[in-house]
Amino acid sequence: MPFDKPIRRVAIVGTGVIGASWAAQYLARGIDVIATDPAPDAEINLRKYVDEAWEQLEAIGLSPGASRDRLTFIRDMKEALAGADFVQENAPERPEFKIKLFADIDAAAPTDSLIASSSSGITPSVMQSSCKHPERVLVGHPFNPPHIIPLVEVVGGAKTAPEAIQQAMAFYAAIGKKPIRLHKELNGHVGNRLQAALYREVAYLISQGVLSVADADDAVSWGPGLRWGVMGPSLQWHLGGGPGGINHFMEHLMDPLGGMWKTLGNPEVTPELKRTITDGVLQEAGDRSVEQLAREENALLVALLRLRIHAVDGMTSGTGEERPRVPTS
The missing domain is CATH 1.10.1040.10 (N-(1-d-carboxylethyl)-l-norvaline Dehydrogenase; domain 2)
Structure with missing residues (x-):
C-alpha cells in the first residue's frame, strides 16, 4: 500500500507529558490535532501543558496556521482515530499493553494512515505483532520534550513497509524535526x-x-x-x-x-x-525543584535552538544548500 497522502490531521493517543508535548509541536506547525486519553483530567492537563509550551514554541517560531484552537479532545479512541492521517502513540511502556493497544489502533485508524509509537524501548516488531495492517506501524521516538528537542528516532519492525518509513521520515523533517533512521531494532533504540x-x-x-x-x-x-x-x-x-x-x-x-x-x-x-x-x-x-530545573533547561534549550537555526541559516545563505528547518511565520 502506498503511503503518500498529505498529513493534515494527527491523532495523539495518550496525553501524558510526551503526548502533550507532541500535541503542542503539531499545533505549532499548523496541523489539526485530535487527542484521546481515558484519564479523568486528561483534557484539562493537556490544554494546560499546551498553553505553557506555547511561549517556547513562539520563541522557536510558529508555522503559518499554527493555533491552539486546532486541538480537539475526544475521549473515545475509536472516534478520535476515525479521520487521522497520522497517529502518534504515547501509552505506558508495557509490552502486553502495547500489543493490545496497537491492535485496537490498527482496527480504528484509516488503513492508509501511519501509526507511530513514541516508545523509548519497546521494538516495533513487538507492537505490530497483533495488527492486521502491521506494514504501517513504526517507532517515532522523540527526545523529551518533543516540542523543543528536534531528534526523532525512526525505526520499522519486521513487517513495516519501507514506504511507511520514508513517509514518516519526510513528515517529521517537514515539521522541523531532525529524524534519523535506525536500520535495525534495538532495545532502547540509539539515543x-x-x-x-x-x-x-x-x-x-x-x-x-x-x-x-x-x-x-x-x-x-x-x-x-x-x-x-x-x-x-x-x-x-x-x-x-x-x-x-x-x-x-x-x-x-x-x-x-x-x-x-x-x-x-x-x-x-x-x-x-x-x-x-x-x-x-x-x-x-x-533549593531548585525539579520543575524549576526543567524550566531553566527548556529556556536555555530554546535559546540555543534559536541560535543554531539562525547560525546555520547564515552559513548556508547564498550556497544553494537546502536543509530541513523549523518553519517560521
Whole structure:
C-alpha cells in the first residue's frame, strides 16, 4: 500500500507529558490535532501543558496556521482515530499493553494512515505483532520534550513497509524535526543507549572517587557536551585530526583511543553508589525543584535552538544548500 497522502490531521493517543508535548509541536506547525486519553483530567492537563509550551514554541517560531484552537479532545479512541492521517502513540511502556493497544489502533485508524509509537524501548516488531495492517506501524521516538528537542528516532519492525518509513521520515523533517533512521531494532533504540554508555563511565568515575557528581556533570556540559551540541562525535574526530582530518585521526589517534576503551569501567551499582549519586545531585540542585530545573533547561534549550537555526541559516545563505528547518511565520 502506498503511503503518500498529505498529513493534515494527527491523532495523539495518550496525553501524558510526551503526548502533550507532541500535541503542542503539531499545533505549532499548523496541523489539526485530535487527542484521546481515558484519564479523568486528561483534557484539562493537556490544554494546560499546551498553553505553557506555547511561549517556547513562539520563541522557536510558529508555522503559518499554527493555533491552539486546532486541538480537539475526544475521549473515545475509536472516534478520535476515525479521520487521522497520522497517529502518534504515547501509552505506558508495557509490552502486553502495547500489543493490545496497537491492535485496537490498527482496527480504528484509516488503513492508509501511519501509526507511530513514541516508545523509548519497546521494538516495533513487538507492537505490530497483533495488527492486521502491521506494514504501517513504526517507532517515532522523540527526545523529551518533543516540542523543543528536534531528534526523532525512526525505526520499522519486521513487517513495516519501507514506504511507511520514508513517509514518516519526510513528515517529521517537514515539521522541523531532525529524524534519523535506525536500520535495525534495538532495545532502547540509539539515543538512550548513547546516554547509558556515557553514564556508565560517569558512574564508574564517581564510584572510584575520581571526581564529584557536580564535577562529572560539569565535565560533560562545559566540555564535550558543548561540542556535541554543534556536531556529532565522528565529525568532531574529523576536526581532531587537524589538516589531515579523519584520515589522520584513523592512522594516528584511533589506536590510542582503542587502548583507552579497554580501561573504561563497568561499575557495580551498589546501594552506596546510589546514595553517593543521589546526595551529589541533591546538593547540586540546591533549593531548585525539579520543575524549576526543567524550566531553566527548556529556556536555555530554546535559546540555543534559536541560535543554531539562525547560525546555520547564515552559513548556508547564498550556497544553494537546502536543509530541513523549523518553519517560521
